[in-house]
Amino acid sequence: MSEPLLKVEELRTHFFTDDGVVRAVDGVSYEIRPGETLAVVGESGSGKSVTALSILRLVPEPPGKIVSGRILFKGKNLLDLSPAEMRRVRGKEISMIFQEPMTSLNPVYTCGEQIIETVALHEGLDRRAARERAIEMLRTVRIPAPEQRIDEYPHQMSGGMRQRVMIAMALACRPSILIADEPTTALDVTIQAQILELLKQLQREFGMAVLLITHDLGVVAETADRVAVMYAGQVVEYCDVASAFKRTLHPYTGGLKASLPRLGVRHERLRVIPGNVPNPVRFPPGCRFHPRCPVAQDRCRTDPPLQAFGSDHLSRCWRAEEIAAGALDPVPGEEARRA
Amino acid sequence: MTERALAEREDVEPVEAAQGLPPQSPWRLFWRQFRRSQLGVAGSVLLAIFYTLALFAPFVAPYSQEEMDRQRFFHPPHRLHWVDRGRFNLLPFIYPTRLEDPGNLTYREDRSRTVPVRFFIRGAPYRLFGLIPSRRHLIGVDPPERLFLLGADSFGRDVFSRLLFGAQISLTVGLVGIAISFTIGLLLGGISGYFGGWIDTVTMRATELLLSIPGLYLIIALRGIFPTDLPSQQVYLAIVAILAFIAWAGLARIVRGMVLSIRQAEYVAAAEALGMSRLRVISRHILPNTMSFVIVAATISVPGYILGEVVLSFLGVGVQEPAASWGNMLNQARSLRVLSSFPWLVYVPGAAIFLTVMAFNLLGDGLRDALDPRRVMGGKTG
Numbered sequence: 150m151s152e153p154l155l156k157v158e159e160l161r162t163h164f165f166t167d168d169g170v171v172r173a174v175d176g177v178s179y180e181i182r183p184g185e186t187l188a189v190v191g192e193s194g195s196g197k198s199v200t201a202l203s204i205l206r207l208v209p210e211p212p213g214k215i216v217s218g219r220i221l222f223k224g225k226n227l228l229d230l231s232p233a234e235m236r237r238v239r240g241k242e243i244s245m246i247f248q249e250p251m252t253s254l255n256p257v258y259t260c261g262e263q264i265i266e267t268v269a270l271h272e273g274l275d276r277r278a279a280r281e282r283a284i285e286m287l288r289t290v291r292i293p294a295p296e297q298r299i300d301e302y303p304h305q306m307s308g309g310m311r312q313r314v315m316i317a318m319a320l321a322c323r324p325s326i327l328i329a330d331e332p333t334t335a336l337d338v339t340i341q342a343q344i345l346e347l348l349k350q351l352q353r354e355f356g357m358a359v360l361l362i363t364h365d366l367g368v369v370a371e372t373a374d375r376v377a378v379m380y381a382g383q384v385v386e387y388c389d390v391a392s393a394f395k396r397t398l399h400p401y402t403g404g405l406k407a408s409l410p411r412l413g414v415r416h417e418r419l420r421v422i423p424g425n426v427p428n429p430v431r432f433p434p435g436c437r438f439h440p441r442c443p444v445a446q447d448r449c450r451t452d453p454p455l456q457a458f459g460s461d462h463l464s465r466c467w468r469a470e471e472i473a474a475g476a477l478d479p480v481p482g483e484e485a486r487r488a
Numbered sequence: 489m490t491e492r493a494l495a496e497r498e499d500v501e502p503v504e505a506a507q508g509l510p511p512q513s514p515w516r517l518f519w520r521q522f523r524r525s526q527l528g529v530a531g532s533v534l535l536a537i538f539y540t541l542a543l544f545a546p547f548v549a550p551y552s553q554e555e556m557d558r559q560r561f562f563h564p565p566h567r568l569h570w571v572d573r574g575r576f577n578l579l580p581f582i583y584p585t586r587l588e589d590p591g592n593l594t595y596r597e598d599r600s601r602t603v604p605v606r607f608f609i610r611g612a613p614y615r616l617f618g619l620i621p622s623r624r625h626l627i628g629v630d631p632p633e634r635l636f637l638l639g640a641d642s643f644g645r646d647v648f649s650r651l652l653f654g655a656q657i658s659l660t661v662g663l664v665g666i667a668i669s670f671t672i673g674l675l676l677g678g679i680s681g682y683f684g685g686w687i688d689t690v691t692m693r694a695t696e697l698l699l700s701i702p703g704l705y706l707i708i709a710l711r712g713i714f715p716t717d718l719p720s721q722q723v724y725l726a727i728v729a730i731l732a733f734i735a736w737a738g739l740a741r742i743v744r745g746m747v748l749s750i751r752q753a754e755y756v757a758a759a760e761a762l763g764m765s766r767l768r769v770i771s772r773h774i775l776p777n778t779m780s781f782v783i784v785a786a787t788i789s790v791p792g793y794i795l796g797e798v799v800l801s802f803l804g805v806g807v808q809e810p811a812a813s814w815g816n817m818l819n820q821a822r823s824l825r826v827l828s829s830f831p832w833l834v835y836v837p838g839a840a841i842f843l844t845v846m847a848f849n850l851l852g853d854g855l856r857d858a859l860d861p862r863r864v865m866g867g868k869t870g
Contacts, residue, residue: 207760211685240762247761253754257776259513266772267762302513318762328761 153180153221154358155204155243155326160218162196162203165211169430173199173213175382181326186352186359188373188390190366190405194426196382197362201328204360205245206235222326241271244319248331250312254303260287260314261299264321271322286317289354290347309340313347320351327352328360333368345372366409370394375461378402381427381437384455387463398464398472400442403479436467444468444477521858528854534847542655546614549649550628550635553812555612557634557644560585562593562830565639565647572602580605584633592829603633639832641820645810647836654812654837659844661728661797662790668732670739670786674778677743678770682751692744695737706734707796711805720811727806731796735789742785746778753777780859787852791845798841814841 162174174196181187189197202208203215206227220227227238239245247253255263264283268274274282280299287295290313303311312332319327329348333341349372352359361372369376369390376393378386378401386399397403404422424441427433433440439449448467455465458473471477522528541548557563568580581604583597609628615621629635638648680691698706710730718726750756751774759773794814800806801815802822809816817837820826826833 205761207757236763236765238763239760240764245758245761247754247758249754253758255755255759255773255777257779266764271763315758318758 152182154183154223155360156180156219156221157200157204158219158221160200160203160220161216162199162208162213163216164213166430171429172382172432173429174203175432176218177379177382177384179377179384179387181358181360183325183358184352184356185374186361186372187375187377188361188363188369189377189379190363190369191379192364192426194429195379197379198330200379201245201330201360201362204328205239205243206230207239237271240267240319240324241322242324243326243328244322244324245328245330246312246315246319246332248334250308250315250335253315254311256303259300259302260306264299264314264318267318268321282321283317286321287314289320289351290314290317292317308336309343312336312340312344316344316347316351320355320357323355324357326358326360328362330362331364332361334363334365341368348372366405378405381432382429383437383465384463385438385465387455389461392462396462396473397479398458398462398469399466400444400468400472400479401438404441404443407480436465444479518858522854525854525857527850528857531847531850531852531854534843535851538655538844538847539659541652542659544616545652545656547616547622547624548626549646549652550611550625550637551646551649552612552614553645553650553653554810555645555649557640559587560595560634560636560640560644561642563595563634563636563640563644564830565832566636567597568605569602577602577604579607582629582633582635603629605629605635638836639830641817641833647817647832650812650817651814651836651840654814654817655840657724657807657811658794658797658814658841661724661731662793662848664728665732665735665793665796666786666789668728669736669789670782672732673736673739674743674775674782676736677740678747678775680740681744681747682766682770682774684748688744691740695740698734698737699741703734704799707731707800708803708805710734711800716805720808723807727797727800728793730800731793735792739785739789742781743775743778746781747774750774750777784852784856784859787848787855790848794841794844794848 156178157180158178160174160177161172164171164173177196177200179187179189189200191197199208199213204220204222204227206215208215215228218228222238222242227235230238254260258266261280261283264286265276265279268279268282269276272279272282284295284299287299292298292310292313298306298310303314306314316332327348332348333344336344345368348359351357359372361368363369373390375389376387377384378393378399380401386393386397386402388396388398392398393402394406397406401422407420408422410419422441427437427440435450436442436445436453439445442449446467453465453467455463456469457463458469464472466472468477472479546552563585566582566585568582570577570580572581581602583599584601584603585595585597588594588596606628607626608624609630610623611625611628613621613623627635627637634640634646636646636648638646638651641647641650676691676695680688707730710733711726714723714726747770756769756773759769764772797806797813798815798818801813802819804819806815807813814837818834818841821830821834821837
């Protein structure tokens with residue numbers, strides 16, 4: 150097993166608001182190895198994006214603050230870097246792309262200028278060389294006629310094209326990690342598939358690791374090597390992608406899986422996890438999922454530890470052992486429905 | 489499904505689509521929109537004429553702004569004639585005048601002889617743009633006669649010449665003023681909106697304090713800081729500084745609001761995620777997106793400075809005689825006698841101010857229509 154490229158350890162990012170302390174990220178640990186894809190899955194508000202922003206130290210401060218934890222990138226703790234050193238990491242070592250391709254490019258500059266700016270900033274290339282690099286990057290992200298497209302403005306491009314330009318910008322300096330925050334959510338399905346395929350190809354080409362933030366289990370199944378499932382600011386299950394689907398050890402992951410519509414099955418209604426994500430100012434005591442959990446017990450009112458099952462499978466559930474032994478169905482009724 | 493989206497599917501761009509669409513730069517889009525606004529174009533043409541005249545004032549004006557004629561106080565505007573006793577002249581001429589009634593200061597044309605109006609005539613020496621020495625004037629008459637195209641004031645100074653020299657002050661007060669106040673306003677508004685927190689609180693309370701003081705009192709109080717007997721150029725600078733000092737506050741507030749909304753945009757997050765410094769993000773990515781508003785706001789606020797100078801000079805604390813400004817030209821017309829007997833002293837600077845202010849407003853409206861961000865930045869959906 151290779152050394153992790155990025156290791157997040159017991160990260161806590163809190164927001165100090167007038168209503169109280171929002172513990173958006175509350176003791177999250179995960180790691181990414183070179184070249185692999187880690188998918189972070191969870192509902193809105195589970196803290197998956199805030200964790201990613203914390204890695205780049207882009208959490209708005211105030212009200213946000215990284216309270217404790219370590220973020221080790223190639224052995225250095227990013228939280229110890231000065232702002233100037235941190236800026237050299239952003240875009241050069243770790244890049245990020247966002248959800249909304251409509252607004253993630255600046256409308257007043259051409260696509261080329263925006264790529265050139267990044268390249269010039271990190272690599273100190275002169276304009277001509279930076280422009281060459283920008284054209285090359287546009288070609289790399291499969292934009293047709295890049296010599297012409299480079300001088301177009303974002304409003305002249307479609308959503309899929311803009312996301313490609315965004316990817317070109319993020320990868321222009323060959324970062325070793327790309328953080329993709331729901332990169333396909335705002336695109337329609339066929340374009341989604343193209344962008345995911347492109348990301349996969351580029352990952353192979355550049356040998357970079359991808360931290361993919363998503364709430365779409367379909368995307369996870371297609372692209373990820375490993376999965377971290379987050380709920381209410383914590384990682385509740387952490388395993389390789391096959392186990393996440395075949396050997397689920399947490400009722401929340403089970404619930405997410407069960408809520409996916411299946412091809413060839415007529416559904417009266419889509420299955421849902423009952424209840425809502427808890428208020429982040431007042432998480433329920435003990436297991437944060439227990440008020441919504443179909444198999445909760447009294448024991449679940451105390452904090453469950455993140456237990457290891459096998460070499461590489463972590464679950465934060467008191468009953469994970471029973472689930473692992475096959476004695477408990479994490480989503481009762483699901484087997485019956487499936488049959 | 490648009491052609492482009494289809495093309496994207498197959499990852500092949502039809503060649504004609506790629507070549508048929510030149511990059512639509514914001515300037516090109518702006519120009520296409522602006523030309524449609526006839527009033528906006530009219531305003532900009534009028535302003536172009538005014539500013540050109542002001543630039544070439546010493547050449548266009550027959551006299552200097554200080555030259556007095558003690559024989560011809562309150563001389564009315566000369567009428568230009570082309571026909572003398574049935575004979576048509578190609579070039580215009582005037583009839584010399586003499587004082588008919590010294591009590592009421594009325595003048596009468598002496599039709600016995602004509603005084604031809606001469607073009608490119610040699611007259612008093614001057615330096616064009618403060619550099620090029622010359623004696624040529626665009627228009628004039630041979631001395632000892634004088635040409636008063638728009639009449640003379642109480643010292644026998646040519647109103648037309650003073651209007652042109654006054655324009656140099658009155659028309660630039662606004663430009664220099666917005667240059668100062670917009671620099672301050674953009675910077676403070678940008679910093680305030682971007683950083684938020686206590687920086688925002690301090691800046692915004694300062695602007696509120698400034699905005700809560702009635703403008704006119706503030707202007708006069710600030711004018712009191714400067715000595716009254718400054719040379720005219722320093723008075724000019726003092727006025728600009730005072731007006732700019734008052735005007736930045738409102739702008740800073742609006743820019744702050746815009747920055748607050750723009751910094752939510754993902755391209756700002758993207759710029760930060762790509763390692764750009766805060767100053768660079770503000771100056772390169774946030775402020776340029778406020779430009780369409782700022783250009784319009786700047787255009788519309790120029791008249792405020794012109795009128796501000798008029799108010800100060802009208803109150804006698806602005807540009808000091810003998811230097812001319814449109815404000816102190818109006819100041820001469822405060823008495824009822826002037827209004828009834830020598831109305832050109834009111835109408836001439838009044839009309840100049842009116843036309844300029846209107847032209848700026850028309851231009852501003854035209855710019856606003858052309859720079860409407862929904863039209864310029866309107867994206868198509870993918």
